[in-house]
Amino acid sequence: MVYVQTLVNGIVLGALYACLAVGFSLVWGVLNVINMLHGSVIIFGGYLTFFAWHSYGIHPLFALPVVAAFMFLIGYVTQLLMINRVIDQPVLTTLTLTFGLDLILYNFMTVYYTATPRRVTLDLGALDLFGIAVPVDRVFGMVLALALTGLLYLVLRRSRIGRAIVAVRMDSAAAALMGIKVDRIYAITFGIGALMAGATGAIFAMVYPVTTNLSGTYLGKAFVVCVIGGLGSVPGALAGGIVLGIVESFAGQFFGPQHALTVGFLLMLILLVVKPTGLTGIKGYE
Amino acid sequence: MAEPLLSIENLSAGYGDIRVLWDISLAVQAGEITCIVGSNGAGKSTLLRTISGLVPANSGRIMFDGANIANMPPDRILATGIVHVPEGRRLFRGLSVRDNLLLGAYLRKDDTAVKRDLDYVFTLFPILQERWKQDATTLSGGEQQMCAIGRGIMSKPKLLMIDELSLGLAPRLVERLGEALLEINRTTGITILLVEQDVITAFEIARHGLIIETGRVSKTGTTEALSGDPAIRQAYLGV
Ligand SMILES: Nc1ncnc2c1ncn2[C@@H]1O[C@H](COP(=O)(O)OP(=O)(O)O)[C@@H](O)[C@H]1O
Ligand SMILES: [Mg+2]
Numbered sequence: 001m002v003y004v005q006t007l008v009n010g011i012v013l014g015a016l017y018a019c020l021a022v023g024f025s026l027v028w029g030v031l032n033v034i035n036m037l038h039g040s041v042i043i044f045g046g047y048l049t050f051f052a053w054h055s056y057g058i059h060p061l062f063a064l065p066v067v068a069a070f071m072f073l074i075g076y077v078t079q080l081l082m083i084n085r086v087i088d089q090p091v092l093t094t095l096t097l098t099f100g101l102d103l104i105l106y107n108f109m110t111v112y113y114t115a116t117p118r119r120v121t122l123d124l125g126a127l128d129l130f131g132i133a134v135p136v137d138r139v140f141g142m143v144l145a146l147a148l149t150g151l152l153y154l155v156l157r158r159s160r161i162g163r164a165i166v167a168v169r170m171d172s173a174a175a176a177l178m179g180i181k182v183d184r185i186y187a188i189t190f191g192i193g194a195l196m197a198g199a200t201g202a203i204f205a206m207v208y209p210v211t212t213n214l215s216g217t218y219l220g221k222a223f224v225v226c227v228i229g230g231l232g233s234v235p236g237a238l239a240g241g242i243v244l245g246i247v248e249s250f251a252g253q254f255f256g257p258q259h260a261l262t263v264g265f266l267l268m269l270i271l272l273v274v275k276p277t278g279l280t281g282i283k284g285y286e
Numbered sequence: 287m288a289e290p291l292l293s294i295e296n297l298s299a300g301y302g303d304i305r306v307l308w309d310i311s312l313a314v315q316a317g318e319i320t321c322i323v324g325s326n327g328a329g330k331s332t333l334l335r336t337i338s339g340l341v342p343a344n345s346g347r348i349m350f351d352g353a354n355i356a357n358m359p360p361d362r363i364l365a366t367g368i369v370h371v372p373e374g375r376r377l378f379r380g381l382s383v384r385d386n387l388l389l390g391a392y393l394r395k396d397d398t399a400v401k402r403d404l405d406y407v408f409t410l411f412p413i414l415q416e417r418w419k420q421d422a423t424t425l426s427g428g429e430q431q432m433c434a435i436g437r438g439i440m441s442k443p444k445l446l447m448i449d450e451l452s453l454g455l456a457p458r459l460v461e462r463l464g465e466a467l468l469e470i471n472r473t474t475g476i477t478i479l480l481v482e483q484d485v486i487t488a489f490e491i492a493r494h495g496l497i498i499e500t501g502r503v504s505k506t507g508t509t510e511a512l513s514g515d516p517a518i519r520q521a522y523l524g525v
Contacts, residue, residue: 164389164392170380173340177372181361
């Protein structure tokens with residue numbers, strides 16, 4: 001029974017990880033940019049959500065769409081005005097640029113908000129399912145995370161913009177011949193990455209403490225999920241997230257929670273050596 | 287003679303410091319099929335890329351339908367009616383045949399006409415209708431070329447430029463595709479600019495021809511006259 005509990009915890013955690021990583025994965029897959037900003041944008045979204053709740057009593061559920069839209073805008077403009085200028089340079093150049101932007105955002109938040117952990121406490125209690133306890137706020141977070149990830153999948157599969165993003169991912173020159181403005185699609189994609197990060201921040205604010213100390217951890221998790229699930233694919237991120245969630249959950253059980261993160265990274269290293277295309281082998285596009 | 291649909295005047299272009307096209311001048315008459323032939327590396331693909339805006343022009347003019355389109359962004363050039371079917375088909379992996387075709391119509395807002403053009407492509411190449419759900423890059427080479435041409439038609443071209451129609455295809459398929467081009471030209475009046483390494487095929491399909499050698503136009507004329515030219519017969523037709 002204790003293993004079932006661990007498994008359930010892992011799946012709930014995994015859904016959150018999928019949502020955390022899917023935007024990072026999309027940006028990496030489509031733009032070939034390793035977005036070092038991702039973790040800090042999650043924290044930023046968390047802060048905005050926390051202060052909306054703390055100062056104005058706005059429920060995170062209502063803050064989430066506003067935070068997400070705001071992050072989209074920031075992401076869109078950042079890509080259009082800055083990253084697009086160096087998008088044709090080697091990946092190290094764009095990585096350095098996003099790393100620099102991350103330092104700015106990170107330090108701004110640390111100075112402005114201080115590193116004191118904060119959290120939205122909804123006090124929703126726990127569900128009891130046949131002896132397995134699941135905190136309601138986590139289930140709520142999981143449902144939101146899955147809904148957002150699913151929505152992104154649909155947008156990419158079904159919409160005109162989604163088809164354009166996939167086309168740019170597969171062959172940007174051929175996409176330009178379709179009349180697709182590639183730099184706009186880059187900006188929209190980066191905007192979507194930031195949107196998902198902001199939304200993740202809003203969800204995490206209900207479940208985890210919000211503190212800049214965690215931005216590197218979140219970035220690392222996004223990295224691991226991509227390596228497990230493959231790049232630029234929503235199903236891949238979902239699979240990668242769930243696998244990581246379950247692995248961490250069991251690792252916490254057996255070796256203690258302080259080692260859960262290490263085990264996640266070890267898994268990534270092993271995979272990089274054994275199966276560099278990712279566990280799922282999905283080279284996908286969705 | 288009527289005003290040509292496309293006329294290029296003293297065009298030079300290349301990649302960075304590498305110049306590939308030197309002082310190219312040519313004209314393509316409306317409603318006709320014209321071919322550009324030349325050996326590997328002559329600059330044929332670069333010429334098409336410069337016309338469609340993927341490669342910047344260093345100097346010269348590209349007049350299309352009365353306006354200079356040189357160095358316009360690709361989406362605006364496409365909107366004027368120049369469509370480029372690139373070498374190697376370049377279909378989008380992971381997308382169905384239908385989604386690939388619809389990407390050709392990405393800029394279009396005339397939904398009913400798009401639907402009609404999709405039906406036209408499906409009557410032209412029925413195999414695409416049978417396979418509409420399939421990942422386009424899993425089609426056979428000939429079917430992929432059909433899909434690439436169909437995607438081009440979905441962009442509603444006035445001028446359809448096709449780079450290496452026959453590349454890697456069996457002669458029977460090349461013949462089938464050549465017939466399709468003739469039919470497209472006859473029934474829709476779309477002007478076609480065909481780039482080919484296979485000179486015999488090109489001369490069979492096109493009425494006018496241009497020969498490009500190391501980035502320069504070396505000869506022009508009707509394909510009938512060109513195939514009678516002893517120098518060309520020796521260099522390109524192997525007789
Ligand atoms: N992307 C590129 N960057 C630099 N040089 C290129 C590029 N593409 C083609 N070239 C060069 O331009 C010349 C013409 O190539 P291309 O236009 O592809 O010829 P063709 O289509 O007639 O075979 C060749 O010398 C080729 O090496
Ligand atoms: Mg070529």
